[in-house]
Amino acid sequence: MEDSLDNDSLRHSAAHLMAAAVSRLFPGVKLDIGQPTEDGLYFYYDFDLPRRLAPEDFGAIEKEMRQLVKRAIPFERVECSRAEAQTRLSQAGQTYKLERLADIPDGQSITFYRCGDFEDLCRGPHVGSTADLPAFKLTSVAGSYYRGDERKPMLQRVYGVAAESDAALKVILDRIDEAARRDHRKLGKELDLYSIEETVGPGLIHWHPRGARIRSLIEDFWRREHFRAGYELLYSPHIGRAGLWQTSGHLDFYAENMYAPMDIDGYPYYVKPMNCPFHIQIYKGQKRSYRELPFRWAELGTVYRYEKSGVVHGLLRVRGFTQDDAHIFCTPEQMEGEIRRVLRFGLSMLRAFGFESFSAYLSTRPAKAVGEVERWEQATRALAAALDQEQVAYRRDEGGGAFYGPKIDIKIRDALGREWQLSTIQFDFNLPERFDLSYIGDDGKEHRPYMIHRALLGSLERFFGILIEHYAGSFPFWMAPEQVRVLPLTEHQLEYAEQVCDRMRRADLRVVVDARSDKIGAKIRRAQTERVPYMLILGPKEVEAGMVALRARAEGDLGAMTLDAVMDRLSRENVVVRNEG
């Protein structure tokens, strides 16, 4: 990634510069904290102000910032004692800062950064002086709870971008523009892939023919790969009786994400927020032997979860979605091999969709947890070993696991360098216990199986949204809803066009003839904007010679060739590009 997108201390200093400017404009302002954002693009600062800011205020703040830059005021590091810091902050009336000060552990040095008459409790580091902040722009303002706690007061967070030069700032702004151009909500509408209907409800996705075609291709690929990898497929109901969810613990621990029950013959039933209890019922349907394990049971299971109204977002955060779910039931001896296998399989699946760069979190046992410590440790070791073996860089999130088991979360990096969390592989020591799962071992006794819950793509909705942005709507050939559009020059070539189309269709290519009476330029433009990978242009010359003129979405005109040559080329392209890493 370019340096200009990765300059943390510069953005940090820009946040302070903005805070200094705001302090001058609003003398009574109470400061919280300001930082660069993790995506490498923005900085922000949280303020408690007497009035609401609006984008119209940005001009005045920026102007004040520019004046401070012109004066080239140095950032000075000032170390002081806790008592002194307390005095300074309470004199300044900075109550949030006082609380932040109390968070700094004893023994750690306490520093202020002074910039002219503005000073701020901060660990730094900063750039030398305000003159090192020549290029910046404020971008948005939003509410933000103090410490992210909705019971605490809401502060105003102002976001901006900053760079070491105007040119570098333009790189950042261009990246932001490019992200906006690729936004799956915009492309989803333009390419007629999906919609969300107010009359139906927020967070509920309608897959239009083109989107549904892509989904169907993804699902077909997904199923084929799962069968090859030794999975079996399950389908399970969308609702289940309250008792099931009582046993699973969902009604105790997950109720706020579940929809109200419906009454069926006097009994309450719940729409499923997860698939696991159903898979478990299938497991429990008969006595299981160690000889038949492991079970690898997968389901494209559609679940419904209540999400707060403010958080639903396009395809990325919805209220009904289809998980590419699977549960693996295995013996302790098989567990380590299964983990490795799942991880390897998961990465190959993601590579097939064009993702090359992965990172992971390994979340370990929290203080409050179920299951024997020994099992936790064994499982955590197996997860770490698998990550090492597959050479996936990971960070340990100590104590960050769910109460029921340790897990790996895999993030991918997309074409714009943004990270998205997709896959999750998690142990579950809770449900086997609650449902009293067992298998008969070679000693003839009952044993508790290991249960591993995993999703690779996450959910089809979310994954689709990420794919749209990753490819900017130009899906690879194998996934394109329409692969080839045949463009007769005039209606005199229509019959030939139909013949060409028929032949390609019989070879399972997704082909459409544009029979409208537009000029060829207009037809090409339409096919280009609709991201059709290939166009066949047919005029009198092609009819005469029995040829076709091929045009590629990306490369443009490729000249005349025989239909056989085209079909040969396309059939070679019509496979998922495998990169087995």
Added chain:
RNA sequence: GCCAACGUAGCUCAGCUGGUAGAGCAGCGCAUUCGUAAUGCGCAGGUCGUGGGUUCGAUCCCCACCGUUGGCUCCA
């Protein structure tokens, strides 16, 4: 859920301080038969998100609700 902004035709948007709406694209019709990113002419299309209020009169002002967007928290 909370804070803020927004909601006008299928889409993208215009509509000065209140006098019941307009463009481009898309759609439909007709003409055109054209060589690698927009052929011309015409037609049709809107309870101005919903409900209430203020007013002689509301797309415009006020209130409530619904939805969207940017965030916070959370998450597949």
